Amino acid sequence: MIFRPRYFFGETFIGMRRNFLMFFTAISTVAITLFIVGFFLIIVYDVQGVLTSIKSQVEVAVYLKDNITDELKVYLENEIKNWDEVDEVTFVSKDQALEKFKKDNEGSEILKEIQGNPLPASFEIKLTSPEKVEQIALRFVDKDGNYIEGVDEVIYGQNYVQKLFSITAIAGSIAFLIIIMLLLAAIVLVFNTIRLSIHARRKEIEVMKLVGATNWFVRIPFLFEGFFEGFAGSLISVVLLYFMSNYLLIRGEKAIVDTMHVKELAILGVNNVILYIYAGLVVLGGLVGLLSSSFALKRYIRV
Amino acid sequence: MNMIEYRNVTKIYEDKTAALKNISLTIKKGEFVFLVGPSGSGKSTMIKLLIREIAVSAGAIFVAGRNICNLKQSRIPQLRRNIGSVFQDFKLLPNKTVFENVAFALEVIGKPSYVIKLQVPQVLKLVGLEHKLQSYPHQLSAGEQQRVSIARAFVNRPPILLADEPTGNLDPVTSEGIMKLLSRINLIGTTVAMATHDKNIVNSMRRRVIELEEGEIIRDQKRGVYGI
Known part of the structure; x- marks a missing residue:
């Protein structure tokens, strides 16, 4: 054809x-x-x-006790930095926290009520794999279920993240x-x-x-x-x-x-x-x- | 020379009905043959076998000396290019003009356009429709439509022309015109086989008549009439 x-x-x-x-x-x-x-x-x-x-915005916030020693703080920071799942650790001091709080609530009544600095210092931890957030958070808890020394509270949006x-x-x-x-x-x-x-x-x-x-x-x-x-x-x-x-x-x-x-x-x-x-x-x-x-x-x- | 030969042909359809029972028959080059008999006697089956629309169950069919039963699928178009077919329902394409309907038969076998432009008007003149080239089938009478379908079947000048009840839908006067046309095509040397019910046509033409009944040839007469 x-x-x-x-x-x-x-x-x-x-x-x-x-x-x-x-x-x-x-x-x-x-x-x-x-x-x-x-x-x-x-x-x-x-x-x-x-x-x-x-997901990439999932963070772990580790709030520190006010009486934490500088040695313990440095030790914790170095320890956290060495974990594989951790992307970045930022230390937020009490003063920085207060400043940020004031900035976020500018003009609000609540500022007048604050006396001194009630805010804790904290580590803000960004993760490379957000799915592991719970495992990371658990490392700040000892066998008895209490937070380890120097740590007041760990927050990572438990329910929300899961x-x-x-x-x-x-x-x-x-x-x-x-x-x-x-x-x-x-x-x-x-x-x-x-x-x-x-x-x-x-x-x-x-x-x-x-x-x-x-x-x-x-x-x-x-x-x-x-x-x-x-x-x-x-x-x-x-x-x-x-x-x-x-x-x-x-x-x-x-x-x-x-x-x-x-x-x-x-x-x-x-x-x-x-x-x-x-x-x-x-x-x-x-x-x-x-x-x-x-x-x-x-x-x-x-x- | 035998143009068509049926040799001990039997056709049994899938539903086990025997349409043809061991028939043998030869048609010579240039002959005009009527196939007559009641509906279901096997006339259409004989025609369909010849263009390999269906295959034989037993026996062999020869066209111009070649056994067409063992033809490869890819060779069937070649067979059909040598056999023009005309049907009761014309089988024209409604969305093509008269010219295009006839030209179509040449286009699909790969003829160049200058051949088409030459041959189509010629054959339409032969069937008396040279003035209706640009009409569509629905604008024509039934007789004119059948002329177009004959033109399409003949435009390629095939040695054989098959007609299955070509006058089945036409009145007697129109039928007569169609028969004159088929006679003329036969006179040029074309072998014509026509299946029909039309008693008057068969009687007036006085050509060879082959009568079928229930798949068997019961009569084959040189210058026959419809019934004895």
């Missing part, structure tokens, strides 16, 4: 123009389903970013399942739409076979069309996602930052991972379109 691009492309585009409704349906199905998949992927990625940044970690784990697996299901639904929907559009043209296939067209000759325009529908649909979904994530999500993120009082968030918009998601959607769209046509044709090509 001679390959004649003009015939194949011509047939593809004439076919699309004359079966515009089916063509439109196929493209919009691809665009909408992949948009939903992509939307969800971006949200999940975004939430992961938020959780990671919240909940955060278990929620993250569960949410991660649920999100994974939902993405898989959405992907399957998208593939099935696109496949059915393309199969319908081929079914609508089964007469054409029958006639082609009757006048002696080879199977490939019948197939190629449909494959082009399927690929084009998947490709164009996924491009549309990516354009929609781009605008959505650039305008809506960034605003949403600002709202999260404002309401949850977290210091920083992974700022989204377009970064590498999002670009991979976009590229993945386009490849998926084209591939699903092509394969759907190919599978759907099998039934009709045997005349």
